[in-house]
Amino acid sequence: MLPLVVTLLIFACSHRSHATGFDTGECGRTKGCFLPEDLECYNGCSGMRFSWILIDEGLMKFEITVDANSSNGIYVAVGFSHDDMMGDDSVIECSSIQGEALSLKLSYNINGTTDNSTDGEPTNRRLSNNGSEYFSQSLTSFTNGTVYCAGVLNITGAVEAGLLDFDPTNYYYLLMASGPTDKKGLLRHIHSVATPTALQLINIVPDFDIDPCGISKGCYLATNEDHTLNGVAVSYR
Numbered sequence: 086m087l088p089l090v091v092t093l094l095i096f097a098c099s100h101r102s103h104a105t106g107f108d109t110g111e112c113g114r115t116k117g118c119f120l121p122e123d124l125e126c127y128n129g130c131s132g133m134r135f136s137w138i139l140i141d142e143g144l145m146k147f148e149i150t151v152d153a154n155s156s157n158g159i160y161v162a163v164g165f166s167h168d169d170m171m172g173d174d175s176v177i178e179c180s181s182i183q184g185e186a187l188s189l190k191l192s193y194n195i196n197g198t199t200d201n202s203t204d205g206e207p208t209n210r211r212l213s214n215n216g217s218e219y220f221s222q223s224l225t226s227f228t229n230g231t232v233y234c235a236g237v238l239n240i241t242g243a244v245e246a247g248l249l250d251f252d253p254t255n256y257y258y259l260l261m262a263s264g265p266t267d268k269k270g271l272l273r274h275i276h277s278v279a280t281p282t283a284l285q286l287i288n289i290v291p292d293f294d295i296d297p298c299g300i301s302k303g304c305y306l307a308t309n310e311d312h313t314l315n316g317v318a319v320s321y322r
Contacts, residue, residue, distance in 0.1 A: 106226070106233050107134055107150050116146075117288070119163075119259050119280060126278040132231060133261045133276060135163045137286055139253055143241030145286075146222075149179055149234050151263040151276070156227035157181050160271050161234070162209075164194055164260040165251050169279040171260055175250045176209065179225060179234030183268040187225035189236050191216030191248045192271065194260075209271040212248055219243040256283040 112118035116138040123129045132152030140146050151161035160180035164171065174194040181187050193210045223236040243249035251257075262274035 106224070106235065107136065107148055112136065117286060119261065121261070121278045126276055127274075128276050130278060131263060131276045133161060133263055133278065135259060135261060139287060140237065143239060145238045145240055145253065147177065147236065147238065149177070149261075151232050152230055153227070153232050153263075154230070156187050156225075156232055157184065158266050159232065159263070160266050161232060161263040162192070162261070162271065164262070165257040166260050166279075167257065167283070169258045169260070171262075171277075174260060177238065178271065179232065180266055180271065182266045182270060187227070187232065187234060188217065189220045189223050189225070189234060191219070191243060211270045214246070214248060216243050216246070216248040219246070219248070253286040256285055258283045 109118065109120065112120065116136045119135045121130050121133065126133065132150060134150045135147065136149075137145055137147040147163075149161050149163055151159075153159050158181055160178050160182075162176050162178035162180070164174035164176045166172075166174040171194045176192045176194055178190050178192055179187055180190060192212055192215070195208050195210050219239040219242050220236045221239070223234075225232075225234045227233075240249065240251060240253065244251065259280045260277070261279075262277040264274040264276070265272045
């Protein structure tokens with residue numbers, strides 16, 4: 086199958102967040118990336134970025150970043166959704182809750198329209214187990230105003246434990262959000278964005294010009310270690 090490349094053109098301003106450890110030069114080559122532009126995000130993107138690579142059938146290496154004034158009482162998260170709205174989504178988060186250091190956790194966004202325990206708004210629910218044991222090679226840092234978190238998620242283990250509803254061979258919208266926390270968990274987001282289309286996280290994008298991504302255009306680039314040609318790239322400006 087020939088590679089499919091979709092380009093969506095919309096107006097956006099030029100902005101780039103230099104995230105510690107986040108190498109955009111490898112996006113679409115050795116890792117998939119979601120690099121949104123400010124005008125695409127609710128209240129701007131504040132440097133939110135996400136990258137991933139499936140290093141084994143049940144293991145996903147990832148990075149997630151956001152610009153912030155402090156690493157205390159903050160979160161940045163990515164959800165895997167069957168639509169572009171929050172609700173009924175498994176979430177990977179990097180968060181500092183109740184004065185703790187930044188750490189990687191799993192949580193869940195419940196659907197405010199179908200769950201009577203909410204006030205009608207999508208709400209993040211804490212799981213009985215935050216799934217920390219399913220993350221390895223975890224790295225968190227706060228440098229030059231950027232929160233950077235990375236690790237390897239044991240997808241198979243987390244799914245079998247009932248803490249994650251995710252299959253990288255399926256199609257998902259990526260939903261990113263960042264905001265404050267309290268002692269109970271994540272509060273309503275300040276910044277949020279969704280990918281413009283649902284894509285598989287196992288795809289690759291050959292011969293896609295990564296250089297302007299996050300500068301003059303936002304980009305979604307999917308990839309996998311096998312370098313299959315069933316790839317999709319989306320850029321927008």
